[in-house]
Amino acid sequence: MSYEMIAIFMFATMMAMLLTGQRVFGAIGFVAVIAALALWGDRGGYDLAFSSAMKLMKWYPLLTLPMFIFMGYVLSESKIADDLYKMFHVWMGGLRGGLAIGTIGLMVLISAMNGLSVAGMAIGATIALPELLKRNYDKRMVTGVIQAGSSLGILVPPSVVLVLYAMIARQPVGQLWLAGIVPGLMMAGLFVLYIAIRCRLNPALGPALSPEERAMPMAEKLALLRAGLLPLAIFAAMMVPFVNGWTSLVESSAIGALTAFVAAVLKGRMTRQVFETSVRMTLGISCMFMWIILAALAFGAVFDGLGAVKAIENLFTERLGLDPWVILILMQLSFILMGTFLDDTAMLVIVAPLYVPLVKALGFDLIWYGVLYTITTQIAYMTPPFGYNLFLMRAMAPPEITLRDIYASITPFVLVMVLALSIVMIFPEIALWLPGYIYGN
Numbered sequence: 001m002s003y004e005m006i007a008i009f010m011f012a013t014m015m016a017m018l019l020t021g022q023r024v025f026g027a028i029g030f031v032a033v034i035a036a037l038a039l040w041g042d043r044g045g046y047d048l049a050f051s052s053a054m055k056l057m058k059w060y061p062l063l064t065l066p067m068f069i070f071m072g073y074v075l076s077e078s079k080i081a082d083d084l085y086k087m088f089h090v091w092m093g094g095l096r097g098g099l100a101i102g103t104i105g106l107m108v109l110i111s112a113m114n115g116l117s118v119a120g121m122a123i124g125a126t127i128a129l130p131e132l133l134k135r136n137y138d139k140r141m142v143t144g145v146i147q148a149g150s151s152l153g154i155l156v157p158p159s160v161v162l163v164l165y166a167m168i169a170r171q172p173v174g175q176l177w178l179a180g181i182v183p184g185l186m187m188a189g190l191f192v193l194y195i196a197i198r199c200r201l202n203p204a205l206g207p208a209l210s211p212e213e214r215a216m217p218m219a220e221k222l223a224l225l226r227a228g229l230l231p232l233a234i235f236a237a238m239m240v241p242f243v244n245g246w247t248s249l250v251e252s253s254a255i256g257a258l259t260a261f262v263a264a265v266l267k268g269r270m271t272r273q274v275f276e277t278s279v280r281m282t283l284g285i286s287c288m289f290m291w292i293i294l295a296a297l298a299f300g301a302v303f304d305g306l307g308a309v310k311a312i313e314n315l316f317t318e319r320l321g322l323d324p325w326v327i328l329i330l331m332q333l334s335f336i337l338m339g340t341f342l343d344d345t346a347m348l349v350i351v352a353p354l355y356v357p358l359v360k361a362l363g364f365d366l367i368w369y370g371v372l373y374t375i376t377t378q379i380a381y382m383t384p385p386f387g388y389n390l391f392l393m394r395a396m397a398p399p400e401i402t403l404r405d406i407y408a409s410i411t412p413f414v415l416v417m418v419l420a421l422s423i424v425m426i427f428p429e430i431a432l433w434l435p436g437y438i439y440g441n
Contacts, residue, residue, distance in 0.1 A: 029295035067253035078269035097199030097206030107149030125396035144409035
Protein backbone atom coordinates (compact mmCIF):
# COMPACT_ATOMS: atom_id res chain seq x y z
CA MET A 1 0.00 0.00 0.00
CA SER A 2 1.34 3.44 -0.94
CA TYR A 3 1.91 6.15 1.65
CA GLU A 4 -0.87 8.22 0.05
CA MET A 5 -3.33 5.35 0.52
CA ILE A 6 -2.16 4.90 4.12
CA ALA A 7 -2.84 8.60 4.79
CA ILE A 8 -6.33 8.35 3.26
CA PHE A 9 -7.04 5.19 5.26
CA MET A 10 -5.97 6.95 8.47
CA PHE A 11 -8.35 9.84 7.82
CA ALA A 12 -11.21 7.53 6.90
CA THR A 13 -10.73 5.40 10.02
CA MET A 14 -10.53 8.46 12.27
CA MET A 15 -13.68 10.01 10.79
CA ALA A 16 -15.56 6.71 11.13
CA MET A 17 -14.60 6.51 14.82
CA LEU A 18 -15.66 10.13 15.42
CA LEU A 19 -19.02 9.57 13.74
CA THR A 20 -19.68 6.63 16.07
CA GLY A 21 -19.34 8.95 19.06
CA GLN A 22 -15.81 8.10 20.19
CA ARG A 23 -13.81 10.63 22.18
CA VAL A 24 -11.82 12.99 19.95
CA PHE A 25 -8.46 12.32 21.60
CA GLY A 26 -9.15 8.57 21.69
CA ALA A 27 -9.98 8.32 18.00
CA ILE A 28 -7.05 10.46 16.86
CA GLY A 29 -4.51 8.91 19.23
CA PHE A 30 -5.64 5.36 18.47
CA VAL A 31 -5.29 5.84 14.70
CA ALA A 32 -1.88 7.50 15.12
CA VAL A 33 -0.38 4.79 17.33
CA ILE A 34 -1.82 1.87 15.32
CA ALA A 35 -0.50 3.41 12.09
CA ALA A 36 2.92 3.97 13.68
CA LEU A 37 3.06 0.37 14.88
CA ALA A 38 2.06 -0.94 11.43
CA LEU A 39 4.59 1.26 9.62
CA TRP A 40 7.64 1.17 11.88
CA GLY A 41 7.12 -1.77 14.24
CA ASP A 42 7.06 -1.99 18.01
CA ARG A 43 10.01 0.29 18.67
CA GLY A 44 9.02 3.06 16.29
CA GLY A 45 5.36 3.01 17.33
CA TYR A 46 6.04 3.18 21.05
CA ASP A 47 8.73 5.83 20.62
CA LEU A 48 6.34 8.05 18.68
CA ALA A 49 3.75 8.18 21.46
CA PHE A 50 6.42 8.58 24.14
CA SER A 51 8.23 11.41 22.34
CA SER A 52 4.92 13.22 21.76
CA ALA A 53 4.14 12.99 25.48
CA MET A 54 7.57 14.35 26.40
CA LYS A 55 7.22 17.18 23.89
CA LEU A 56 3.90 18.12 25.48
CA MET A 57 5.26 17.99 29.04
CA LYS A 58 8.20 20.23 28.08
CA TRP A 59 6.02 22.91 26.48
CA TYR A 60 6.26 25.64 29.11
CA PRO A 61 3.43 27.92 27.81
CA LEU A 62 0.97 25.07 28.43
CA LEU A 63 0.99 26.17 32.07
CA THR A 64 -1.14 29.14 31.02
CA LEU A 65 -4.04 26.85 30.16
CA PRO A 66 -5.18 25.86 33.69
CA MET A 67 -4.45 29.37 34.98
CA PHE A 68 -6.77 31.12 32.54
CA ILE A 69 -9.49 28.47 32.82
CA PHE A 70 -9.39 28.77 36.62
CA MET A 71 -9.60 32.58 36.39
CA GLY A 72 -12.66 32.35 34.16
CA TYR A 73 -14.49 29.89 36.36
CA VAL A 74 -13.75 31.86 39.54
CA LEU A 75 -15.24 35.00 38.00
CA SER A 76 -18.20 33.07 36.63
CA GLU A 77 -19.02 30.90 39.66
CA SER A 78 -18.57 33.76 42.13
CA LYS A 79 -21.12 35.82 40.13
CA ILE A 80 -18.66 38.66 39.59
CA ALA A 81 -19.52 38.39 35.89
CA ASP A 82 -23.19 39.08 36.74
CA ASP A 83 -22.25 42.61 37.78
CA LEU A 84 -21.19 43.29 34.22
CA TYR A 85 -24.67 42.82 32.85
CA LYS A 86 -26.23 44.93 35.59
CA MET A 87 -23.83 47.71 34.60
CA PHE A 88 -24.76 47.48 30.90
CA HIS A 89 -28.43 47.23 31.81
CA VAL A 90 -28.39 50.54 33.67
CA TRP A 91 -25.99 52.52 31.52
CA MET A 92 -27.12 51.45 28.02
CA GLY A 93 -30.79 50.58 28.48
CA GLY A 94 -31.93 53.99 27.22
CA LEU A 95 -30.68 53.31 23.68
CA ARG A 96 -32.66 51.45 21.04
CA GLY A 97 -31.15 47.98 21.13
CA GLY A 98 -29.00 49.16 24.04
CA LEU A 99 -29.34 45.96 26.05
CA ALA A 100 -28.40 43.86 23.00
CA ILE A 101 -25.38 46.11 22.41
CA GLY A 102 -24.53 45.79 26.09
CA THR A 103 -24.76 42.02 25.76
CA ILE A 104 -22.05 42.12 23.07
CA GLY A 105 -19.92 44.18 25.47
CA LEU A 106 -20.60 41.60 28.16
CA MET A 107 -19.47 38.82 25.84
CA VAL A 108 -16.24 40.63 24.99
CA LEU A 109 -15.37 40.98 28.66
CA ILE A 110 -16.40 37.38 29.42
CA SER A 111 -14.12 36.29 26.57
CA ALA A 112 -11.27 38.26 28.12
CA MET A 113 -11.87 36.41 31.38
CA ASN A 114 -12.33 32.84 30.19
CA GLY A 115 -11.20 32.03 26.66
CA LEU A 116 -13.98 29.49 26.01
CA SER A 117 -17.15 30.14 24.01
CA VAL A 118 -19.23 27.87 26.23
CA ALA A 119 -18.70 30.22 29.21
CA GLY A 120 -20.07 33.21 27.30
CA MET A 121 -22.99 31.12 26.04
CA ALA A 122 -23.88 29.95 29.55
CA ILE A 123 -23.73 33.44 31.05
CA GLY A 124 -25.57 35.06 28.14
CA ALA A 125 -28.33 32.45 28.07
CA THR A 126 -28.91 32.48 31.83
CA ILE A 127 -28.42 36.18 32.62
CA ALA A 128 -28.97 38.28 29.49
CA LEU A 129 -31.54 36.28 27.51
CA PRO A 130 -34.34 36.31 30.15
CA GLU A 131 -33.87 40.05 30.70
CA LEU A 132 -33.98 40.80 26.97
CA LEU A 133 -37.09 38.71 26.42
CA LYS A 134 -38.82 40.27 29.44
CA ARG A 135 -38.28 43.70 27.90
CA ASN A 136 -39.88 42.71 24.58
CA TYR A 137 -36.72 42.37 22.52
CA ASP A 138 -37.20 40.32 19.36
CA LYS A 139 -36.45 36.73 20.33
CA ARG A 140 -34.71 35.84 17.10
CA MET A 141 -32.41 38.85 17.18
CA VAL A 142 -31.34 38.38 20.80
CA THR A 143 -30.81 34.65 20.30
CA GLY A 144 -28.43 35.50 17.47
CA VAL A 145 -26.75 38.18 19.60
CA ILE A 146 -25.89 35.69 22.35
CA GLN A 147 -24.68 33.01 19.95
CA ALA A 148 -22.51 35.45 17.97
CA GLY A 149 -21.20 37.19 21.07
CA SER A 150 -20.24 33.95 22.80
CA SER A 151 -18.20 32.88 19.78
CA LEU A 152 -15.79 35.76 20.54
CA GLY A 153 -14.44 33.64 23.41
CA ILE A 154 -12.23 31.65 21.05
CA LEU A 155 -10.73 34.75 19.38
CA VAL A 156 -10.30 37.40 22.08
CA PRO A 157 -7.37 36.55 24.41
CA PRO A 158 -6.84 34.53 26.47
CA SER A 159 -8.23 32.15 23.84
CA VAL A 160 -7.80 28.48 24.76
CA VAL A 161 -8.27 27.51 21.09
CA LEU A 162 -5.31 29.67 20.09
CA VAL A 163 -3.22 27.92 22.76
CA LEU A 164 -4.06 24.62 21.08
CA TYR A 165 -3.25 26.04 17.64
CA ALA A 166 0.06 27.41 18.96
CA MET A 167 1.06 23.97 20.19
CA ILE A 168 0.23 22.22 16.93
CA ALA A 169 1.60 24.95 14.63
CA ARG A 170 4.60 25.59 16.93
CA GLN A 171 3.94 29.32 17.08
CA PRO A 172 4.26 31.72 20.07
CA VAL A 173 1.06 31.89 22.12
CA GLY A 174 1.67 35.53 23.02
CA GLN A 175 1.84 36.63 19.39
CA LEU A 176 -1.30 34.68 18.53
CA TRP A 177 -3.22 36.28 21.40
CA LEU A 178 -2.11 39.75 20.37
CA ALA A 179 -3.06 38.94 16.78
CA GLY A 180 -6.59 38.07 17.91
CA ILE A 181 -7.27 41.33 19.77
CA VAL A 182 -7.90 43.75 16.88
CA PRO A 183 -9.91 41.28 14.72
CA GLY A 184 -11.94 40.29 17.80
CA LEU A 185 -12.77 43.89 18.67
CA MET A 186 -13.46 44.65 15.01
CA MET A 187 -15.93 41.77 14.85
CA ALA A 188 -17.61 42.90 18.07
CA GLY A 189 -17.84 46.40 16.58
CA LEU A 190 -19.49 45.03 13.43
CA PHE A 191 -22.02 43.17 15.61
CA VAL A 192 -22.79 46.40 17.47
CA LEU A 193 -23.13 48.33 14.20
CA TYR A 194 -25.52 45.75 12.81
CA ILE A 195 -27.68 45.80 15.97
CA ALA A 196 -27.76 49.60 16.05
CA ILE A 197 -28.80 49.84 12.39
CA ARG A 198 -31.46 47.13 12.68
CA CYS A 199 -32.99 48.70 15.79
CA ARG A 200 -32.83 52.16 14.22
CA LEU A 201 -34.78 50.93 11.19
CA ASN A 202 -37.16 48.82 13.26
CA PRO A 203 -37.39 50.05 16.89
CA ALA A 204 -39.71 47.18 17.82
CA LEU A 205 -36.76 44.76 17.62
CA GLY A 206 -35.00 46.40 20.56
CA PRO A 207 -37.09 48.99 22.41
CA ALA A 208 -35.37 51.38 24.79
CA LEU A 209 -36.09 51.07 28.50
CA SER A 210 -38.55 53.55 29.94
CA PRO A 211 -37.25 56.32 32.24
CA GLU A 212 -39.00 54.61 35.17
CA GLU A 213 -37.03 51.39 34.62
CA ARG A 214 -33.77 53.33 34.46
CA ALA A 215 -34.50 55.52 37.47
CA MET A 216 -31.61 55.18 39.91
CA PRO A 217 -29.58 57.65 41.98
CA MET A 218 -26.27 58.59 40.35
CA ALA A 219 -24.36 57.27 43.38
CA GLU A 220 -25.82 53.80 42.80
CA LYS A 221 -25.05 54.00 39.09
CA LEU A 222 -21.42 54.85 39.83
CA ALA A 223 -21.18 52.03 42.38
CA LEU A 224 -22.55 49.61 39.81
CA LEU A 225 -20.08 50.95 37.24
CA ARG A 226 -17.18 50.23 39.60
CA ALA A 227 -18.45 46.71 40.30
CA GLY A 228 -18.95 46.02 36.61
CA LEU A 229 -15.48 47.22 35.68
CA LEU A 230 -13.78 44.90 38.20
CA PRO A 231 -13.31 42.08 35.65
CA LEU A 232 -11.80 44.59 33.24
CA ALA A 233 -9.37 45.68 35.97
CA ILE A 234 -8.40 42.03 36.52
CA PHE A 235 -7.74 41.62 32.81
CA ALA A 236 -5.63 44.80 32.77
CA ALA A 237 -3.63 43.62 35.80
CA MET A 238 -2.81 40.48 33.87
CA MET A 239 -2.14 41.86 30.37
CA VAL A 240 -0.42 45.20 30.99
CA PRO A 241 2.73 43.67 32.57
CA PHE A 242 2.89 41.09 29.77
CA VAL A 243 2.48 43.63 26.94
CA ASN A 244 5.14 45.85 28.50
CA GLY A 245 7.55 42.94 28.86
CA TRP A 246 7.61 42.99 32.66
CA THR A 247 6.33 39.43 32.99
CA SER A 248 6.31 36.30 30.87
CA LEU A 249 3.11 34.81 29.53
CA VAL A 250 3.01 32.14 32.23
CA GLU A 251 3.65 34.70 34.97
CA SER A 252 0.83 36.89 33.63
CA SER A 253 -1.58 33.96 33.64
CA ALA A 254 -0.69 33.30 37.29
CA ILE A 255 -1.31 36.99 38.08
CA GLY A 256 -4.73 36.77 36.42
CA ALA A 257 -5.74 33.65 38.34
CA LEU A 258 -4.51 35.06 41.66
CA THR A 259 -6.14 38.46 41.10
CA ALA A 260 -9.50 36.84 40.29
CA PHE A 261 -9.26 34.65 43.39
CA VAL A 262 -8.42 37.62 45.65
CA ALA A 263 -11.26 39.69 44.14
CA ALA A 264 -13.75 36.91 44.88
CA VAL A 265 -12.44 36.62 48.45
CA LEU A 266 -12.63 40.39 49.08
CA LYS A 267 -16.21 40.50 47.77
CA GLY A 268 -17.14 37.64 50.09
CA ARG A 269 -18.09 35.28 47.26
CA MET A 270 -15.32 32.70 47.47
CA THR A 271 -17.25 29.93 49.18
CA ARG A 272 -16.10 26.35 49.43
CA GLN A 273 -18.57 25.35 46.73
CA VAL A 274 -17.33 28.05 44.36
CA PHE A 275 -13.72 27.03 44.91
CA GLU A 276 -14.41 23.31 44.52
CA THR A 277 -16.46 23.80 41.34
CA SER A 278 -13.80 26.06 39.82
CA VAL A 279 -11.00 23.59 40.56
CA ARG A 280 -12.96 20.59 39.27
CA MET A 281 -13.92 22.32 36.02
CA THR A 282 -10.37 23.59 35.54
CA LEU A 283 -8.93 20.12 36.03
CA GLY A 284 -11.42 18.50 33.67
CA ILE A 285 -10.99 20.97 30.81
CA SER A 286 -7.19 21.17 31.20
CA CYS A 287 -6.85 17.38 31.06
CA MET A 288 -9.14 17.21 28.03
CA PHE A 289 -7.02 19.69 26.12
CA MET A 290 -3.77 17.97 27.10
CA TRP A 291 -5.04 14.62 25.82
CA ILE A 292 -6.17 16.25 22.56
CA ILE A 293 -2.81 17.98 22.06
CA LEU A 294 -0.97 14.72 22.81
CA ALA A 295 -3.08 12.84 20.23
CA ALA A 296 -2.60 15.62 17.67
CA LEU A 297 1.17 15.58 18.08
CA ALA A 298 1.27 11.82 17.56
CA PHE A 299 -1.00 12.05 14.51
CA GLY A 300 1.12 14.86 13.03
CA ALA A 301 4.32 12.90 13.58
CA VAL A 302 2.94 9.97 11.54
CA PHE A 303 2.00 12.33 8.71
CA ASP A 304 5.46 13.88 8.74
CA GLY A 305 6.96 10.42 8.48
CA LEU A 306 4.66 9.46 5.59
CA GLY A 307 5.44 12.58 3.60
CA ALA A 308 1.70 13.13 3.13
CA VAL A 309 2.02 16.89 3.53
CA LYS A 310 4.43 17.15 0.60
CA ALA A 311 2.13 14.96 -1.51
CA ILE A 312 -0.88 17.21 -0.82
CA GLU A 313 1.20 20.30 -1.58
CA ASN A 314 2.31 18.86 -4.94
CA LEU A 315 -1.28 17.88 -5.77
CA PHE A 316 -2.63 21.40 -5.30
CA THR A 317 0.26 23.47 -6.60
CA GLU A 318 1.78 21.34 -9.36
CA ARG A 319 -0.79 18.83 -10.63
CA LEU A 320 -3.87 21.05 -10.29
CA GLY A 321 -1.97 24.34 -10.63
CA LEU A 322 -4.17 26.20 -8.15
CA ASP A 323 -3.33 29.70 -6.98
CA PRO A 324 -2.25 29.89 -3.29
CA TRP A 325 -5.23 32.10 -2.47
CA VAL A 326 -7.65 29.62 -4.06
CA ILE A 327 -6.11 26.85 -1.96
CA LEU A 328 -6.45 28.99 1.18
CA ILE A 329 -10.13 29.71 0.47
CA LEU A 330 -10.82 26.01 -0.14
CA MET A 331 -9.19 25.22 3.20
CA GLN A 332 -11.44 27.72 4.97
CA LEU A 333 -14.52 26.28 3.28
CA SER A 334 -13.53 22.81 4.45
CA PHE A 335 -13.38 24.11 8.04
CA ILE A 336 -16.92 25.47 7.73
CA LEU A 337 -18.11 22.13 6.34
CA MET A 338 -16.47 20.18 9.16
CA GLY A 339 -17.88 22.61 11.70
CA THR A 340 -21.37 21.36 10.91
CA PHE A 341 -20.59 18.15 12.82
CA LEU A 342 -17.30 18.67 14.73
CA ASP A 343 -16.15 21.08 17.43
CA ASP A 344 -13.17 23.42 17.05
CA THR A 345 -10.56 21.19 18.70
CA ALA A 346 -11.55 18.17 16.63
CA MET A 347 -11.38 20.22 13.42
CA LEU A 348 -7.94 21.55 14.24
CA VAL A 349 -6.30 18.28 15.21
CA ILE A 350 -7.79 16.44 12.24
CA VAL A 351 -6.52 18.79 9.53
CA ALA A 352 -3.61 20.59 11.21
CA PRO A 353 -1.04 17.96 10.13
CA LEU A 354 -1.95 18.84 6.52
CA TYR A 355 -3.01 22.46 6.62
CA VAL A 356 -0.38 24.11 8.80
CA PRO A 357 2.66 22.88 6.78
CA LEU A 358 0.77 23.61 3.56
CA VAL A 359 0.01 27.19 4.63
CA LYS A 360 3.70 27.67 5.43
CA ALA A 361 4.75 26.17 2.09
CA LEU A 362 2.39 28.51 0.25
CA GLY A 363 4.15 31.49 1.83
CA PHE A 364 1.44 32.64 4.25
CA ASP A 365 2.10 33.78 7.81
CA LEU A 366 1.13 31.14 10.40
CA ILE A 367 0.18 33.75 13.02
CA TRP A 368 -2.22 35.36 10.56
CA TYR A 369 -3.57 31.97 9.54
CA GLY A 370 -4.25 31.14 13.19
CA VAL A 371 -6.62 34.12 13.31
CA LEU A 372 -8.25 33.06 10.03
CA TYR A 373 -8.74 29.54 11.37
CA THR A 374 -10.30 30.88 14.57
CA ILE A 375 -12.74 33.19 12.75
CA THR A 376 -13.69 30.36 10.40
CA THR A 377 -14.28 28.17 13.44
CA GLN A 378 -16.58 30.84 14.86
CA ILE A 379 -18.60 30.74 11.63
CA ALA A 380 -18.67 26.93 11.70
CA TYR A 381 -19.95 27.04 15.29
CA MET A 382 -23.09 28.78 14.03
CA THR A 383 -23.64 26.98 10.74
CA PRO A 384 -26.63 24.60 10.48
CA PRO A 385 -27.47 21.81 10.65
CA PHE A 386 -25.12 20.78 13.47
CA GLY A 387 -23.27 23.94 14.50
CA TYR A 388 -21.90 23.60 18.04
CA ASN A 389 -23.41 26.86 19.33
CA LEU A 390 -26.83 26.04 17.89
CA PHE A 391 -27.26 23.05 20.16
CA LEU A 392 -25.75 24.80 23.17
CA MET A 393 -28.34 27.52 22.74
CA ARG A 394 -31.14 24.99 22.30
CA ALA A 395 -30.15 23.32 25.56
CA MET A 396 -30.06 26.59 27.50
CA ALA A 397 -32.84 28.64 25.90
CA PRO A 398 -36.39 28.87 27.35
CA PRO A 399 -39.17 26.80 25.71
CA GLU A 400 -40.58 29.72 23.70
CA ILE A 401 -37.41 29.81 21.59
CA THR A 402 -37.66 26.95 19.10
CA LEU A 403 -34.93 25.32 17.02
CA ARG A 404 -36.33 27.13 13.99
CA ASP A 405 -35.88 30.46 15.81
CA ILE A 406 -32.28 29.52 16.65
CA TYR A 407 -31.49 28.61 13.05
CA ALA A 408 -33.13 31.76 11.70
CA SER A 409 -31.39 34.00 14.23
CA ILE A 410 -27.83 33.32 13.12
CA THR A 411 -28.04 34.16 9.40
CA PRO A 412 -27.26 37.91 9.64
CA PHE A 413 -24.51 37.34 12.19
CA VAL A 414 -22.87 34.66 10.05
CA LEU A 415 -22.85 37.17 7.17
CA VAL A 416 -21.21 39.75 9.45
CA MET A 417 -18.57 37.18 10.45
CA VAL A 418 -17.91 36.29 6.81
CA LEU A 419 -17.39 40.02 6.19
CA ALA A 420 -14.92 40.17 9.10
CA LEU A 421 -13.08 37.11 7.77
CA SER A 422 -12.84 38.68 4.31
CA ILE A 423 -11.47 41.93 5.75
CA VAL A 424 -8.76 40.10 7.72
CA MET A 425 -7.85 38.03 4.65
CA ILE A 426 -7.58 41.11 2.41
CA PHE A 427 -5.75 43.18 5.05
CA PRO A 428 -3.46 40.83 7.03
CA GLU A 429 -2.00 43.74 9.00
CA ILE A 430 -5.23 43.93 10.99
CA ALA A 431 -4.05 40.76 12.73
CA LEU A 432 -0.28 41.21 12.41
CA TRP A 433 0.13 44.86 13.38
CA LEU A 434 -0.17 44.49 17.16
CA PRO A 435 2.14 41.46 17.62
CA GLY A 436 4.61 43.10 15.22
CA TYR A 437 4.51 46.34 17.19
CA ILE A 438 4.87 44.69 20.61
CA TYR A 439 7.49 42.12 19.72
CA GLY A 440 9.20 44.45 17.25
CA ASN A 441 10.11 46.64 20.19
